Amino acid sequence: MSDWLIPYLVFNGNCEEAVTFYQTVLGGECEILHFGDAPPNPAFPVPDQVKNLVMHAELRKNGHIIRFSDTLPKLPYSVGNNIAFSLGFDTKDETKAMFEALSQGGTLEMDLQETFFSPLFAKFTDKFGVMWMVSCKPDK
Incomplete structure (x- = not known):
């Protein structure tokens, strides 16, 4: 878990x-x-x-x-897509494994990637319509 x-x-x-x-x-x-x-990111201007x-x-x-x-x-x-569960892990391997398992057959909103707040982060809806966010704890 x-x-x-x-x-x-x-x-x-x-x-x-x-x-x-x-x-x-x-x-x-x-x-x-x-x-x-x-932080500014030329690839994703705000x-x-x-x-x-x-x-x-x-x-x-x-x-x-x-x-x-x-x-x-x-x-x-819309009401119904306004709640997600956020799962956090100590390692990139744990994060990647959970992402691959939970997102199978689902829809990606943000593929697993490095962000300014996490070494790995993804957001997706699983095959049952439940929204998830998985992330790896930042390196200390």
């Missing part, structure tokens, strides 16, 4: 409002990263209209974590 299994909620432009609401109701500590805060959208947020309380983000305007949003 992975080192973590975390619910990941996706919103349609109102993620920061939702995170603030959940933090007010549930308590805990929150961190928010906007698309405009990410359009001005999405720079203030939430790329990733985490609400932590008593060892529990909920993750959040906004969807990009070009990606379809």
Whole structure:
């Protein structure tokens, strides 16, 4: 099994409002990263209209974590595709093996690749319609 299994909620432009609401109701500590805060990448330029959208947020309380983000305007949003499970692993081999097993017969949104936040990351929907994100812990 992975080192973590975390619910990941996706919103349609109102993620920061939702995170603030959940933090007010549930308590805990929150961190928010906007698309405009990410390091520049010429291969994936960030359009001005999405720079203030939430790329990733985490609400932590008593060892529990909920993750959040906004969807990009070009990606379809509907209730039902707004929750995913995030699996994390210590090694690239574990990450790759789980990606290959879970994504078989599914649909890729982002193929397994290195990102600025993880040595390996992928996002996909499995053959049963469940959304997943797999990632490898950053090297320390």
